[in-house]
Amino acid sequence: MVATTDFLGKLDEKTRAALMAQTTRYRLGKGDFVYCIGDAGDTVHFLLSGRIKTCKFTQDGREVILWFGFPGEVFGLIESPHHKGRMVSVETCEPCEIAKISSGSFRDFLGSRPEVSQLLVQIVASRLGMLANRLVYFAADDAETRIAKLLVNLEARYHSSGGGSEQPIGLTHQEIADLTGVQRQTATRILGRLAKCGALSMRYRRISIRDHDLLSRFTASHR
Amino acid sequence: MVATTDFLGKLDEKTRAALMAQTTRYRLGKGDFVYCIGDAGDTVHFLLSGRIKTCKFTQDGREVILWFGFPGEVFGLIESPHHKGRMVSVETCEPCEIAKISSGSFRDFLGSRPEVSQLLVQIVASRLGMLANRLVYFAADDAETRIAKLLVNLEARYHSSGGGSEQPIGLTHQEIADLTGVQRQTATRILGRLAKCGALSMRYRRISIRDHDLLSRFTASHR
DNA sequence: CGGAGTCTGTCGCCTGGATTACAATCAACC
């Protein structure tokens, strides 16, 4: 099953080809920014390979990650009608291949394809829902629960292939901390706890879910 | 200036009349639910008078408020294309007058008015932005800062008339707590602190901003 | 192969705010 957020994966072959024909492709290295908050850019982007993170920054410079993007995802969508510039920054987590299109051309492309517009509305709605859920988690759950939920969630989105693959979740402790709003040290401590009890397996920089059921037992709030 | 989220206020007279002509109106008392998470409803709503809150619930039954709606606001928009039912609950804070329309009729209405569709996209985008900001606040700010930001924000949205009006912010401590993810007692303590130093004036159930500049000094993170 | 840079693991201290437990106010409806 294709993940909810995988836009390109949900287009049929012909439509995707038509879209791709109008884009220009480029590559970015690890840690590069696709764009930053406030940038004027008026383009829509599609992630072809690699992983990106959409983030904002706090006054004191800490990064808060809003969501991760995996191959197939669209981004830079909602800012186009705005004239206030980008609302978020997008940073690559690893070398990425990206396709972009001006929002004008994209609008034209959508003009004759209402079902694609419909799909986009659903994607935006699902992002709104995800953010709303995360807000609830922040308000209600302790750090351990938030991290467990994140891991389960990422697994569901990223390893859609499923089947106890035990692929590593390629995130650093810092990124997990930025996603869950805790200190990096706290993330390390909690991950260690989860590994010790057998829910995760961890070899330096290689976190993977060993026991899915056990882990999901931690997603029930302990407050 | 009309608040960003005031949909009806941004339509011109004629368009608004055309829309309203197709809606059915009804009234709800204080504390009633317009709809609840999971409901099947396929309607779009417009708040004519009163105040509503959009919320979700935690596993242990605590309410988390996503945003407040003031007169003129649309809601129930994004759920329509979904077949999973409502993603949130909407509850009135006081007696309300509401107009509703089936999402089919609304789609027809939009069909011939692309500029209104455009406006709706902007409204959804701005809500996405608001949620994203709140997420950052949760991740970065302490309780006092979050509450101060909330008050400043509400003032900006609600009392758009401006001019040191000192109208009370009609929220209970519980609602402020639900909006900022703190305990009710903590909200009370912090509000008391802000009142003692002169930023707010408080008489039972009547919180208003006395010194706007002083209050906004508390919105700079203290972490 | 050695040095620099980035990640990870671990400690101890200390504070913000959850939690528990009441008491006092106010509104509203008999």
Next chain:
DNA sequence: GGTTGATTGTAATCCAGGCGACAGACTCCG
């Protein structure tokens, strides 16, 4: 005008997790 229920005020206790401070582990590159 008194009883009921919602809202507010306050105070004592306790602990999750923020913060600072390092010491290892691993990677990458010259």
